[in-house]
């Protein structure tokens with residue numbers, strides 16, 4: 001079900017992008033594939049060449065996709081809490097040395113606990129074949145792609161950690177959204193010994209897009225991991 005009812009755009013939201021609070025599906029076959037009603041999650045099968053192209057043009061969850069196991073062992077969460085309460089989109093215009101200058105980033109407005117869901121990642125859910133290779137906002141969800149280039153939510157503003165901090169403080173992870181009864185991708189605070197307090201207020205939230213994302217754009221620095 002789509003939720004495109006007169007949503008108020010968050011502060012600093014770009015005019016040419018539609019703000020949504022749910023995945024937008026190109027067709028109902030894709031909706032079924034993520035639904036938990038069928039008890040079995042099966043993504044549309046894509047050929048090897050398409051999957052290889054997807055691997056380099058999209059970013060993906062740490063540890064790969066687990067949803068193909070019928071949603072087993074995934075955390076069950078509600079995303080109803082308003083993400084604007086804990087995060088904000090910030091223009092990087094005042095940070096000329098930031099690698100994503102002069103665009104935007106996602107910042108914590110409160111302390112965020114280790115393991116906490118920061119925001120789901122929403123956009124247009126498409127099959128592998130329909131993935132736009134030119135989009136910089138594509139996230140893999142199993143064999144599907146969530147593209148937040150022209151339709152999305154706050155998640156589309158999360159930057160890669162490279163050039164910003166030593167390592168990411170957040171990660172993409174699949175979870176079961178009990179509000180929608182389906183598997184979705186979310187941005188979560190990393191749980192790590194050296195981050196016992198999670199992400200502190202006013203800190204930028206960063207993930208790793210994966211080396212393949214940068215390599216495919218010829219932007220991987222020799223030193224980056």
Ligand SMILES: C[S@@+](CC[C@H](N)C(=O)[O-])C[C@H]1O[C@@H](n2cnc3c(N)ncnc32)[C@H](O)[C@@H]1O
Pocket residue numbers: 099100103104105136137156157158159160161162163164
């Ligand atoms: C999903 S968008 C992130 C949000 C983007 N900064 C914006 O304001 O729309 C991904 C794009 O942001 C930029 N980006 C993200 N992390 C970066 C980094 N660490 N260094 C340089 N550019 C980055 C790159 O242009 C990348 O293709």
